[in-house]
Each structure stands twice: as C-alpha cells, then as structure tokens.
Amino acid sequence: MKKIAIALAATSILLAAAPLWAHHSFAAEFDPQKPIKLTGTVTEMEWINPHSWIHIDVKGPDGKVVNWMVEGGSPNALLRRGFTKASLPAGSEIVIEGYQAKDGSNRANGRDITFADGKRLFLGSTGTGSPDEKPEK
Amino acid sequence: MSNRFVAKASAVMFTVVPLAGVLAAVPAFAQSQGKAQTALFAKEAAGKASAAPRTPDGKPDLSGYFTTSTTVPFERPKDLGAKEFFTPEEAAAYAKRSLAAKAPTGPGTYADVHYDMAQFGLEKDQNKVSTGIRTSIVTGPEGRVPPVLPAARQRQVAKQAANRGHEFDGPENRGLAEQCIVWNGAPPMTAGGYNSNIQVSQGEGYVAITSEMIHDTRIIPTDGRPHVDPSIRLLLGDGRGHWEGDTLVVDTTNFSARNSFRGSDENLHVVERFSRPSADTLKYQFTVEDPTVWDKPWFGEMSIAKIDGPLFEYACTEGNYGMRNNLTGARADEAKGIKPNGRAALGE
Numbered sequence: 001m002k003k004i005a006i007a008l009a010a011t012s013i014l015l016a017a018a019p020l021w022a023h024h025s026f027a028a029e030f031d032p033q034k035p036i037k038l039t040g041t042v043t044e045m046e047w048i049n050p051h052s053w054i055h056i057d058v059k060g061p062d063g064k065v066v067n068w069m070v071e072g073g074s075p076n077a078l079l080r081r082g083f084t085k086a087s088l089p090a091g092s093e094i095v096i097e098g099y100q101a102k103d104g105s106n107r108a109n110g111r112d113i114t115f116a117d118g119k120r121l122f123l124g125s126t127g128t129g130s131p132d133e134k135p136e137k
Numbered sequence: 138m139s140n141r142f143v144a145k146a147s148a149v150m151f152t153v154v155p156l157a158g159v160l161a162a163v164p165a166f167a168q169s170q171g172k173a174q175t176a177l178f179a180k181e182a183a184g185k186a187s188a189a190p191r192t193p194d195g196k197p198d199l200s201g202y203f204t205t206s207t208t209v210p211f212e213r214p215k216d217l218g219a220k221e222f223f224t225p226e227e228a229a230a231y232a233k234r235s236l237a238a239k240a241p242t243g244p245g246t247y248a249d250v251h252y253d254m255a256q257f258g259l260e261k262d263q264n265k266v267s268t269g270i271r272t273s274i275v276t277g278p279e280g281r282v283p284p285v286l287p288a289a290r291q292r293q294v295a296k297q298a299a300n301r302g303h304e305f306d307g308p309e310n311r312g313l314a315e316q317c318i319v320w321n322g323a324p325p326m327t328a329g330g331y332n333s334n335i336q337v338s339q340g341e342g343y344v345a346i347t348s349e350m351i352h353d354t355r356i357i358p359t360d361g362r363p364h365v366d367p368s369i370r371l372l373l374g375d376g377r378g379h380w381e382g383d384t385l386v387v388d389t390t391n392f393s394a395r396n397s398f399r400g401s402d403e404n405l406h407v408v409e410r411f412s413r414p415s416a417d418t419l420k421y422q423f424t425v426e427d428p429t430v431w432d433k434p435w436f437g438e439m440s441i442a443k444i445d446g447p448l449f450e451y452a453c454t455e456g457n458y459g460m461r462n463n464l465t466g467a468r469a470d471e472a473k474g475i476k477p478n479g480r481a482a483l484g485e
Contacts (some may be wrong), residue, residue, distance in 0.1 A: 028305070029462040048456025050317070071458070076332050076349065076449040080264075102466035107458075 011055040026099075030109050034100035036067055038108070039116075047075045047085065054110065056094065070096050070110040170217045190416060192339060197383045197413055200339040203448035204323075205328040206266045207439055208235035213273035213280025221280060223270045232268040267440040272329070276436045285400045287432040295402060302476070306466030308460055313372070315460065317453030319396055322346075322353020324389050324407040325423040325437060334374045335441075336448050337419075344378055344385060349448040357387055364390050370403055372396040385411040417443045438469075 004106075009107070010095050040058035052072040093116035101107040114120050190198040208231070213221075223231055273280035285293070303310050313319045334349040347354040359378040366470075367383040369375070375391035387409045394403040410422040419441040426434035470476070 028434075028464050031466075043229060046456065049453050050457060050459060053456075053458060060419060069458075074331055074451075077450060101462055103469040105465070107462065137314045 001030060007114075026109065031100065031102045032098040032099060034104075036096075036098060036108055038096045038098075038101050040055065040068070040069075041097075042088055044090060044095060045085070045088050049076070050074060052078060054088065054094075054096075054113070062106050066106055068106045068108060070098060070108050070113075072113075074111055082102070125137075140234065143195075158472065159397075184285075190413075192341075194341050195395050196339070197385075198339060198410055199344065199385060199413055202334065202336050202448065203269075203419055204265055204334050204444050204445045205326050206264060206333045207274070207328060207442055208232045208266060208268045209271050209274055209439060211274045211327060211437075212282060213275065217272050217280075220272055221276070221278070223272060224269065227351060228268065228270040236266070236357060238293045259279075265442050265443045265444050269440055271438065274437045274439045276438050281398050283431045283433055283435055285430055286432055287404065307464070311460065311463065313396060315463070317351060317457050317460075319351035319372045320348060320355055322348035322355065323349065323392070323396055323398065323407055324376070324387070325398070325425060326409075326421065326441075332449075332451065334448055336446065344387075345459050347448065349451055351451055351453050352448075355389075358390055359385070364388075367381075367391065370394070374405070374407065381410075382421070383412055387411070398425070400430055401425070402429050404429050 038056060038058045040056035042054060042056050044055040046053040052075050054070045054072055056068050056070065059065050060070055061117070061124040095114050095116065096108070096109045096110050098108040114119075147168040149225070153453045166369045171298050192198045192200075233431070237377050253336070257395070275281055300310060305311075308316055313443040321327055321333070326335065326348075329350055332349045336349075338347070339344040341361040342358060343359045345354055345360060346357070353373055355376050355377040357378045359380065361379065362377065363374050364377055365371075369391055371391050372393050372395065376387050376389040376442055378385055378387045387407075390405075392405040394401075398405060405427045408424040410420075412420045419439050420438075422436070422438045424434050425431075439465050
C-alpha cells in the first residue's frame with residue numbers, strides 16, 4: 001500500500017512543480033523563428049527588475065558594431081545565487097544564444113550565455129518554449 | 138552591497154531545509170492533524186505558551202523574514218484522491234522528488250514560462266523551502282478549491298470574452314502582475330514563481346507583512362478598529378487582526394474584484410491564523426469564502442520557513458521592458474496578420 005502511494009505521488013510531482021505564473025510570456029515577446037547567436041563585448045548590465053538586461057556590442061559581417069540588449073533573470077535571485085555586479089563587467093567577451101524580439105529590433109532573450117573561453121554563465125535559459133528546447137535530464 | 142554580505146546571503150539562501158530535520162517533527166504533527174481534520178480550525182488554547190520569541194508587550198513575536206515556498210502543492214493532485222496526509226516515509230519521498238523535479242519543458246506545459254528557474258533564479262532545490270506531510274495546502278477531503286458557482290462562471294466567461302482579441306491593445310489589457318501593480322501580496326499568501334519571500338514586522342497595535350515581489354505591504358491594525366467602509370475596495374484587501382492566545386487572527390475584507398484569487402470576486406473574505414510553533418517556522422492557516430463565487434468556504438494550511446534577510450528591492454515598473462516588448466511584439470504580429478495566440482495572450 002505504501003509503495004502504491006509513493007508511486008502515485010511520483011506521477012503528480014510534475015503538476016506540482018510548475019510555478020504559478022511567470023512575469024510575462026516568451027511567446028508574446030520573442031520570435032521562436034528567429035534564433036540568434038551573438039558574440040560580443042559587454043557594455044553594460046542593467047540590474048533591474050523584473051529582469052536583468054545585458055547590453056553587448058556585436059560586430060556584424062560588414063564590420064559595423066551594433067549594440068544588442070539581452071534579457072536575463074531577476075536580479076534578486078541572481079544575487080542570492082552569488083552573482084554580483086563584478087560577475088559580468090563591461091568589456092567581458094561573451095557568446096549569447098537566444099531568440100530575437102518579435103519586432104525585429106536588437107533585443108533578445110538569453111537562452112545560453114558563455115564566456116569567450118566557453119565557461120558557462122548561469123544566466124543560460126531553458127524552459128522558454130523555444131523550438132530547440134531539449135527535455136532536461 | 139558588500140562582498141561579505143553577498144557571500145553570506147548566498148551561502149544561507151542555498152541551504153535547503155534538511156528533510157530529516159523537518160520530517161523528524163512529522164509524527165506528532167500527523168497525530169494532531171489526523172485526529173480532528175475538520176473544516177474548522179481548532180482554536181489555540183488561550184494563553185498557551187509557545188516556543189516563539191515575544192515582543193515587549195508580551196505578544197508572540199512573529200516578525201522576521203520567511204519564504205512561502207513549499208514542496209506541498211496548493212491543490213491535491215487528482216491521482217491522490219482523498220488521501221490528505223502522507224506517512225512520514227511517503228512525505229520524505231514526495232518532498233525529495235518534488236525538490237528534484239524540474240517543470241516539464243514541452244509545448245503547452247512550461248512553454249510560456251520565461252526561464253528555467255534552475256538557470257535564471259532559484260529552484261526549490263537551490264532555495265530554502267518548507268515540506269510537510271500534507272498532500273495539499275488546501276485541506277479537507279477534496280484538497281481542492283471548490284467548483285465555481287454557475288453564475289460566477291458565467292461572469293468570468295463574459296469578462297474573458299470581452300477582452301478576447303484585445304489582450305495586447307495596451308498595458309491596461311495585461312494582467313496586474315505584468316503591469317507591476319500587484320503580485321502575490323494579497324491574502325491568502327501563496328508562493329509565486331520566484332522571490333517568494335516575505336517580511337513580517339510587528340509593533341504595538343500593528344502587524345505588517347511585506348512581500349518581496351513589488352513590495353506589496355499589508356498593514357494590519359490589531360487595535361480592534363472596524364474595517365473601512367464597504368465602498369472602499371483594495372487590491373490587498375483591508376485586514377484587521379486580533380490575538381487569540383498566541384495566535385494572530387487576521388480578518389480581511391474589502392477586496393477589489395480586479396485582484397481575483399482563483400476566481401474570487403469582491404466579496405472575498407479571508408481569515409488567516411498565524412502562530413509560531415518554533416523560532417524557525419510560522420504555522421499558517423486560512424479560510425476563504427466568497428458567497429457569490431463558491432457555495433461553501435474552503436480551507437488551507439501550510440508551514441512557512443524562516444530565512445535570512447533582507448528582502449531585496451523589486452522595483453518592477455522602472456525596468457519593465459517586458460511590457461514594451463510584449464506590445465511591440467503584438468504590433469509586429471498584427472503587421473503580419475497574426476493574431477496573438479491564446480497562451481501568449483494569457484501572458485502569466
């Protein structure tokens with residue numbers, strides 16, 4: 001009987017795991033048809049709620065430098081994870097994979113962000129409903 | 138913000154409540170809860186001593202920083218039927234699985250959630266969280282919020298229909314959370330997706346409860362004054378507290394229908410009971426009724442775990458680029474002849 005109850009509990013875990021809501025919708029804001037990969041230099045990180053935003057200069061194929069802004073997690077949670085203002089200083093070389101804003105402007109959400117040497121920054125995002133989402137574990 | 142502080146905060150906040158410690162207290166709790174799990178709460182014996190610290194005026198001191206995050210689901214998963222309590226072993230297994238579980242990522246499930254909290258925030262297994270032997274926060278045989286009355290359902294459907302196709306017309310068409318107006322600060326208190334932290338402040342004649350999200354603060358007089366005039370409707374409701382022994386009882390009315398809780402209307406009436414069985418825990422019970430929405434009151438109970446402070450600033454409006462992005466996204470879709478889809482339209 002005990003075993004049955006635990007098995008039942010296991011099936012219902014995933015239902016319980018989903019947060020009540022997110023602040024806003026990936027689907028409304030970013031375009032799943034516009035995956036992007038940006039390599040550039042951090043110019044600023046905005047520690048603002050509800051989401052942090054990272055600004056980077058990206059040199060295009062034509063040599064022209066364009067500034068992009070990329071959405072990250074809530075500063076409060078990042079701070080509690082040990083992320084500080086010193087963690088991503090201006091001048092850092094980073095690579096961002098994410099999805100561009102629906103309106104085609106130079107804004108994106110950051111699904112994955114790594115330093116130029118490949119070291120991961122835990123700003124990476126999954127669970128956004130993006131098309132190449134892979135189930136976790 | 139000094140590095141010393143950050144190191145301290147992060148070290149503390151990473152701590153998960155040790156399951157063994159929490160569950161060690163389970164047998165006594167199970168016994169007392171199992172005995173008389175009626176719809177109404179048994180009142181605490183007046184004057185009963187508790188382990189809680191006390192304020193200079195002799196009241197139990199409920200103040201401190203806490204999190205409403207818990208492994209106990211709000212409503213009981215249907216496959217658990219009428220099972221209201223786990224055995225301690227089942228509870229331990231459930232809590233362990235719940236902490237390890239990540240929300241599904243497939244379309245239609247986690248698709249509209251902005252980020253995986255394990256990457257962008259603090260998942261339950263990275264944060265402090267309460268556990269318990271209850272199979273749901275909502276108590277009683279069903280463990281679920283009662284069905285909404287037909288007339289109330291009709292009103293809800295009509296309201297949704299009126300906004301259909303206009304979800305992205307402007308900021309006012311978006312939800313209150315997306316507008317940075319109110320989050321989960323109104324009673325009954327429940328965890329949101331992230332930053333589910335509160336601060337309870339207590340002084341003679343008042344108790345205040347601040348939610349980290351959007352800094353919603355409920356200021357609750359405990360001096361016996363009556364509720365404000367019924368013509369005044371408030372997003373967080375109008376709370377009045379009194380002490381029954383070592384339990385703070387808060388009666389909240391005067392809600393605004395704009396800030397609906399699970400379908401509630403402006404006649405929502407919430408009675409909460411706060412006690413502090415130990416320095417590290419608040420026991421939180423609540424009764425919810427709205428006669429124009431549900432045909433009977435319903436009840437909830439949960440543990441609220443103490444955390445190290447402080448709360449951090451959550452100045453939502455100033456940096457709410459998401460609002461602009463949602464609206465410009467909708468304009469871009471419209472230019473292509475695409476209507477916002479239902480899930481995107483929900484936005485929260």
